[in-house]
Amino acid sequence: MLMLADPGVLNGYLDSEHDTWSALVERHHLDVATHACSTYMDGLSRLLPCATAPVPLEALNSTLARLTSWRLVSSAGMVDDTFLFRATAEHQFPVASKVRSPEELAFAALPDMFHDVYGHVPYLLTPRGALAHRMFGEVARAGGYAPTLVQQLSTLFWFTFEVGLVREAGMVKVLGAAILTSAEERRNVGRGDGDIMPFDLDAVLETPFQPRSLQPRYFLLSKFSEIFVALKRLAPRRPR
Ligand SMILES: [Fe+2]
Numbered sequence: 586m587l588m589l590a591d592p593g594v595l596n597g598y599l600d601s602e603h604d605t606w607s608a609l610v611e612r613h614h615l616d617v618a619t620h621a622c623s624t625y626m627d628g629l630s631r632l633l634p635c636a637t638a639p640v641p642l643e644a645l646n647s648t649l650a651r652l653t654s655w656r657l658v659s660s661a662g663m664v665d666d667t668f669l670f671r672a673t674a675e676h677q678f679p680v681a682s683k684v685r686s687p688e689e690l691a692f693a694a695l696p697d698m699f700h701d702v703y704g705h706v707p708y709l710l711t712p713r714g715a716l717a718h719r720m721f722g723e724v725a726r727a728g729g730y731a732p733t734l735v736q737q738l739s740t741l742f743w744f745t746f747e748v749g750l751v752r753e754a755g756m757v758k759v760l761g762a763a764i765l766t767s768a769e770e771r772r773n774v775g776r777g778d779g780d781i782m783p784f785d786l787d788a789v790l791e792t793p794f795q796p797r798s799l800q801p802r803y804f805l806l807s808k809f810s811e812i813f814v815a816l817k818r819l820a821p822r823r824p825r
Contacts, residue, residue, distance in 0.1 A: 598639045602684040606639050609690060609699050612768060621765060622751045622758040624714050624809055628707025636702050639684050645702070655709040662695045663796070666739040667730050674722025678709055692769035694797040704762025708746065713809065718746075720816045728821045737790055737819055741812075744789045744804045747796075750774070750781065751806040757781070760806065763796075773799045781805050786815045 593600045617629065635648040642657050649655070658672060660679035672679055678701075685697040693700065708714030721738055728734040748770070749760035764770045773779055782788060784804040792802060806812065 596638065596640045596644065598684060601687070603638055605684055605687050605690070606699060608687075609685075609766075610637070610703070612690070613703055613766070616768065616771060617759075617765060620759045620771060622753055622760050622809070624711050625707050625760065625765065628710040628714055629703075631710040632702070632707050636706075639698055642680060642682065645680075649706075649710075652710050653715065655715065657701075657706070660696075660701075662697070666735050666742075667725070669742075670722045670725035670730070670735060670738060672722065673718045674726045676715075676719065678705060678718065680706070690768070692767045692799070700762060700766040704766040705746065717812050717816070720813065724816055724820045734819065734821070740790055740792070740794070741786070741815055741819065743794050743796070744784075744792065745806070745812050745815075748794075748800050748803055749784075749806060750803050751809055757805060760809070763800075770799055774803060779803050783807070784811055786818055789815075 595603060598606075617626065621629070631652055635645065635652075642659055646656055649657070655676045655678060657680040658677045660668075660681055662681045662683065664679045669679060680701040681696050681698050683697050685693040685699060689697075709718060721742055725735055725738050745760060747761045747763040750757050750764075751760045752758070759765055759771065759774070764774060774781075779800045780802045782802060782804050784806040789804055792804075794800070794802075
């Protein structure tokens with residue numbers, strides 16, 4: 586879809602925002618090939634032809650409809666956890682419409698469209714990534730969106746799909762969107778500036794986190810499927 590409006594605006598985004606997006610995508614290609622986990626790379630290969638430039642969500646949804654039943658819904662950036670899980674239970678994922686500023690190429694404190702589209706959407710284009718996201722929502726819904734359960738799911742989501750690491754073929758690979766879309770967060774991991782702990786649900790749930798800064802602690806999954814095991818542990822027991 587091509588919508589020409591004012592000079593310097595294409596598809597609703599300024600030339601400068603297209604430039605920022607191009608710079609982010611170029612850097613991303615170089616970095617993720619060596620760092621990202623296989624599930625992410627699988628989804629990214631499907632996303633790439635659809636996300637070469639920032640476009641309105643409806644246009645992106647039209648393109649993605651060929652690949653997935655998921656729909657992207659508009660968000661202002663940081664979303665409420667209950668809103669997130671209500672969305673994922675319905676095969677929807679919130680995506681920010683704003684593109685970060687040129688000064689935030691290496692690290693943006695708040696989620697922007699690049700973070701959401703390049704960090705999260707690839708998982709929605711793979712069977713097990715989509716299933717995991719849906720399960721977050723279904724577990725929350727099964728528990729009536731009780732605040733304690735939502736907080737536990739939010740913490741698990743943070744330490745997996747935002748700043749999670751996973752071991753693959755003996756190597757530490759990046760799972761989390763906040764690391765995948767931030768060169769500075771990747772350097773933080775690579776330099777060993779944050780502790781890397783073996784994934785353990787009890788330890789995860791006891792670990793506080795600060796979404797707007799580089800992380801002091803990461804958790805390393807032994808395999809992707811540990812997320813499903815953790816989600817099943819958090820799922821409310823059905824009455825007999
Ligand atoms: Fe995110």
